[in-house]
Each structure stands twice: as C-alpha cells, then as structure tokens.
Amino acid sequence: MTLKYSILLPTYNEKDNLPVIVYLIHKYLEISEIKYEIIIIDDGSPDGTLEVAKQLETIYGKDKILLRPRGKKLGLGTAYIHGIKHATGDFIVIMDADLSHHPKSIPEFIKKQTEQDYDVITGSRYIGNGGVSGWDFKRKLVSCGANFISQLLLRPKVSDLTGSFRLYKKPVLEKLIETCVSKGYVFQMEMMVRARQLNYTIGEVPITFVDRVYGESKLGGSEIVQFVKALLYLFATT
Amino acid sequence: MNKLSQWIFGLNILCVLWFSLLIHQYDNEYFFIIQFIPIILLIVFGVVSLGIILYRVSAFNDCKSAALELQMEIKEAKIALTEKGFKFD
Ligand SMILES: Nc1nc2c(ncn2[C@@H]2O[C@H](COP(=O)(O)OP(=O)(O)OP(=O)(O)O)[C@@H](O)[C@H]2O)c(=O)[nH]1
Numbered sequence: 314m315t316l317k318y319s320i321l322l323p324t325y326n327e328k329d330n331l332p333v334i335v336y337l338i339h340k341y342l343e344i345s346e347i348k349y350e351i352i353i354i355d356d357g358s359p360d361g362t363l364e365v366a367k368q369l370e371t372i373y374g375k376d377k378i379l380l381r382p383r384g385k386k387l388g389l390g391t392a393y394i395h396g397i398k399h400a401t402g403d404f405i406v407i408m409d410a411d412l413s414h415h416p417k418s419i420p421e422f423i424k425k426q427t428e429q430d431y432d433v434i435t436g437s438r439y440i441g442n443g444g445v446s447g448w449d450f451k452r453k454l455v456s457c458g459a460n461f462i463s464q465l466l467l468r469p470k471v472s473d474l475t476g477s478f479r480l481y482k483k484p485v486l487e488k489l490i491e492t493c494v495s496k497g498y499v500f501q502m503e504m505m506v507r508a509r510q511l512n513y514t515i516g517e518v519p520i521t522f523v524d525r526v527y528g529e530s531k532l533g534g535s536e537i538v539q540f541v542k543a544l545l546y547l548f549a550t551t
Numbered sequence: 552m553n554k555l556s557q558w559i560f561g562l563n564i565l566c567v568l569w570f571s572l573l574i575h576q577y578d579n580e581y582f583f584i585i586q587f588i589p590i591i592l593l594i595v596f597g598v599v600s601l602g603i604i605l606y607r608v609s610a611f612n613d614c615k616s617a618a619l620e621l622q623m624e625i626k627e628a629k630i631a632l633t634e635k636g637f638k639f640d
C-alpha cells in the first residue's frame with residue numbers, strides 16, 4: 314500500500330501565486346512518485362483566486378485538486394480544520410500558498426518522516442542550510458529575538474516555532490488541533506508546544522523562506538501583541 | 552509543573568542561596584560584591600542573551616540563490632501552464 318499525502322493550501326487573494334505553487338507541487342511530487350492531493354481552501358478572495366483554482370482543477374484533475382472554498386474570510390486556523398475534514402491522505406502537509414514555502418522540501422519532509430516514523434516534521438529556517446531571503450537586519454533581529462525568548466521560556470526542542478511548513482500524521486494533527494486553544498497564526502507555535510507535551514516525535518528539515526513576490530502582506534502590528542500574549546499563556550500553562 | 556512554576560522554583564533557590572551568603576559572609580572582604588550578585592547576574596544574562604541573538608542574526612543564512620531559483624521556476628511554471636491551457640489574465 315502506498316501512502317498518500319494531503320497538501321492543504323489555504324488561500325486569500327493568491328491568484329498569482331496559486332498556479333505556480335500547484336505547478337511546483339506537481340513537478341516535485343510527480344518525479345518522486347509520491348501519491349498526493351491538493352486541497353485548496355479559498356475564503357471568498359475578491360481577486361478571483363477561486364476561478365484560478367477551478368482552471369487548475371480542470372488541468373490536473375479532480376482527484377489531484379480538491380476545491381473546498383468557504384464563503385467569506387474566516388481565518389487561517391479554521392481553514393485548516395475545514396481542509397482536514399476533506400483530506401483522504403495518511404499525512405497532511407500544511408504550507409502557505411504564497412511561495413514562501415517551496416514544494417521541493419516536501420519530498421525531503423517525507424524522507425525524514427520515514428527515517429524514524431516521526432509524528433511531525435517541521436521545516437526550520439534556523440538549521441543547516443535553511444534560511445531566509447530578502448530580509449533586512451531589523452526583520453532578522455525581530456525574528457531571532459522572538460525565537461530566542463520563546464526557546465528560553467518554552468524549551469520546545471524545536472528550532473523554528475513560528476514556521477508553518479509542516480507535515481503531520483493525520484490523526485496526530487487532528488489531536489493537536491483539538492488540543493490547541495489559540496487562534497490566528499500563533500497557533501503554529503502552540504501546536505509544537507502541545508506536540509511535545511503529548512510526547513509526539515518531531516523531526517526537523519532545513520527550509521528556505523523566500524518572501525512573497527506577489528500580493529500584499531496581510532499581517533500587521535497586532536501580530537506582535539498576539540505573539541506575546543500566546544507566549545505568556547503557554548509559559549504559564551504548559 | 553508548568554514552565555512558570557519551574558522558573559519561580561529556580562529563582563527561589565537562587566534567592567535562598569544569595570540570602571544565606573549575605574547572612575553568613577558579612578565579614579567577608581568580598582561582601583560588597585556579594586551584595587550586588589543579583590544585579591551582576593542579571594547584567595551577565597542580558598549581555599550573553601544579546602550576544603547569542605546577534606550571533607544568530609549574523610549566522611542567519613541569506614538564501615539569494617533560492618530567490619533566484621524561484622524566479623526561474625515562476626517563469627517555467629507560466630510557460631508550462633499556458634501550454635496546458637491555463638489562462639493568465
Ligand atoms: N483560507 C484562508 N487563507 C488565508 C487566510 N489568511 C491568510 N491565508 C493564507 O494563508 C497563507 C499564509 O498567509 P500570509 O498572508 O502569507 O501570512 P504570512 O506568511 O505570515 O505573511 P506574509 O507572507 O508577509 O503576507 C497564505 O497562503 C494566505 O493566502 C484566511 O483568512 N483564510
């Protein structure tokens with residue numbers, strides 16, 4: 314029996330990025346002979362992302378591209394929950410659709426997972442030849458500072474807490490989502506902390522993070538407030 | 552025990568150690584320094600932390616080639632998708 318991988322792509326205004334990411338996923342997984350499906354969860358993007366997704370569905374087939382749109386923007390966290398419900402794979406890959414995460418890492422995640430039957434594989438910008446592209450000193454400083462403080466306070470044994478390019482065993486992800494309380498993007502951090510708490514095994518693979526080329530950054534200043542709140546909450550409760 | 556309790560526990564032990572030093576070593580010639588141990592430790596901690604963070608920032612890989620490669624692949628994707636009948640607007 315070959316294992317199947319479900320890739321969740323939540324999208325909001327990603328009409329330029331979506332075709333490219335789908336093409337690249339197909340390119341890298343097909344040559345590695347990996348069985349997969351791509352689940353696109355579009356939250357009523359006004360830029361016509363859904364029309365783009367429909368074209369891709371016609372090109373790649375309904376067994377490869379699953380469209381599971383929602384009427385309006387309901388947030389990233391619930392987008393994952395919505396996507397998992399429709400996933401038929403043994404494993405779930407979570408990644409951003411804005412090309413910050415490169416699909417070439419997926420076969421590396423899979424290889425790493427099979428090495429020791431890990432429950433979770435997480436991409437890390439901080440190890441090996443992983444890294445970022447297009448970041449200035451200030452952004453690197455904020456990132457490294459935030460990472461240092463969270464490492465100090467939470468000791469998660471994961472080098473990149475806030476990254477969101479990961480592979481999970483499906484039941485593990487379901488369990489983690491059920492356990493996590495935070496909403497918004499900080500739940501990526503909570504997932505790793507809970508995974509440790511529940512004694513799941515976590516493997517790390519270096520990834521390169523390239524800043525989005527198309528589209529606007531949707532996260533603002535409230536991000537930092539959210540991050541600090543979540544950090545303190547986890548510090549006091551886990 | 553959660554992380555907060557662990558920290559409080561650890562800090563308590565350090566406090567107790569320091570107090571006992573203060574009480575028993577008041578005739579020690581280094582008493583002046585003993586008085587300021589917490590502040591000294593705090594400063595050392597701050598400096599070491601800052602050092603680690605700055606080191607990591609400087610060691611943070613800048614993946615210029617990854618960005619270039621992606622640019623190439625975006626072009627490749629557009630050509631291949633157009634051939635398959637995809638309509639970019
Ligand atoms: N379905 C859905 N997807 C979302 C929503 N918000 C963001 N996304 C998608 O989630 C992924 C990550 O969001 P980004 O906006 O790239 O967040 P980020 O990477 O932290 O920040 P930038 O890349 O700087 O904008 C992208 O694929 C977005 O299109 C949402 O409310 N619903």
Ligand SMILES: [Mg+2]
Pocket residue numbers: 409411413525
């Ligand atoms: Mg992004």
